[in-house]
Amino acid sequence: DDQGEVSAVPQLFDVEYLAPVEIGTPPQTLNLNFDTGSSDLWVFSSETPERQQGGQKLFRIEDSTTARRLDNHTWTITYGDGSRSAGNVYTDTVSVGGVTVFGQAVESATSVSASFTHDAASSGLLGLAFDSINQVRPNKQKTFISNALDSLEYPVFTANLKKAEPGNYNFGFIDPTEFTGPLSFIPINATSGFWQFPASGFSISQPGNASFANSTAGMFVPIAHTAIADTGTTLLLLPAALVQAYYAQLPGAKTSASEGGWVFPCKATPPDLVLHIGTYRAVIPGELVRFAPVDTDDFETATVCYGGVQTANGLPFAIYGDVFFKAQFTVFDVEGERLGFAPK
Numbered sequence: 001d002d003q004g005e006v007s008a009v010p011q012l013f014d015v016e017y018l019a020p021v022e023i024g025t026p027p028q029t030l031n032l033n034f035d036t037g038s039s040d041l042w043v044f045s046s047e048t049p050e051r052q053q054g055g056q057k058l059f060r061i062e063d064s065t066t067a068r069r070l071d072n073h074t075w076t077i078t079y080g081d082g083s084r085s086a087g088n089v090y091t092d093t094v095s096v097g098g099v100t101v102f103g104q105a106v107e108s109a110t111s112v113s114a115s116f117t118h119d120a121a122s123s124g125l126l127g128l129a130f131d132s133i134n135q136v137r138p139n140k141q142k143t144f145i146s147n148a149l150d151s152l153e154y155p156v157f158t159a160n161l162k163k164a165e166p167g168n169y170n171f172g173f174i175d176p177t178e179f180t181g182p183l184s185f186i187p188i189n190a191t192s193g194f195w196q197f198p199a200s201g202f203s204i205s206q207p208g209n210a211s212f213a214n215s216t217a218g219m220f221v222p223i224a225h226t227a228i229a230d231t232g233t234t235l236l237l238l239p240a241a242l243v244q245a246y247y248a249q250l251p252g253a254k255t256s257a258s259e260g261g262w263v264f265p266c267k268a269t270p271p272d273l274v275l276h277i278g279t280y281r282a283v284i285p286g287e288l289v290r291f292a293p294v295d296t297d298d299f300e301t302a303t304v305c306y307g308g309v310q311t312a313n314g315l316p317f318a319i320y321g322d323v324f325f326k327a328q329f330t331v332f333d334v335e336g337e338r339l340g341f342a343p344k
């Protein structure tokens, strides 16, 4: 009964988290973006055109004695931000934190869009959403977690991301030292292929300040929305009405066309955002909302900061990305089709 743990290392300004994955024989270790918002394991490889490479470590297919071409299969994927990749399919041995899958579909990129080329640290993605949205054709392939499930002690994996320091993903077990208080479980709707769940709205809590009925400080604002849990998205993307009501409580907050979203004075301390998910109250500390400096390279000198909460413009659902997972320990219960949350 297997279990494994891998470190999740934040890239600059926590824009993404990379974890080591061993592929092939002898094992080649590549740092991949673990992505609960997609279901393809794809890598920069010896088949990726040099002009589309940006310094990434490559999976050298010809160096793996256990790599087998999956004949007449290809893949192509477009992510929510419009970035794309596509290529050929192999099967090979893949290990994550000591959990090994034989015959895992490893998707080799023969084409990637600019945003992947310019992401030098990431050698690809490891999808952790449901098999139904895998993009290999003519026959869909299974994700690493789907293939590993029967060998795991418990059919779960957990995300424990942190601000500006390594966190971790665990496979097959729940580590009680990684969170405080009881876990709160909610059912997810997997028919979309995502880790999708309903949220009922938000309230604001100013630690220490009494919450006054006539302001939204402390009052519940019922803006119900459907959300997906997506470790491959950097920020917390919420309905525009909710985002407006939240930033209305932050003096100087405004939308900036040039910065492409909500910004506010770095000297301001954003209020904590409390997201209501069933009976669970997910507290997002204001310091996580102060996401990145805009006018300089560090928080100490910057005057304008970019918000970790932005609008999920035009998307059919809200996206609870890494800003959420920095505040909440999360259990992805694959068999139970549930998500478990706890403070940490």
Ligand SMILES: CN(C)c1ccc(C(=O)NN)cc1
Binding pocket: 033, 035, 036, 037, 038, 079, 080, 081, 083, 115, 116, 119, 122, 230, 231, 232, 233
């Ligand atoms: C361009 N890159 C690195 C991306 C990585 C992940 C995603 C995504 O939507 N994951 N759910 C988009 C883009």
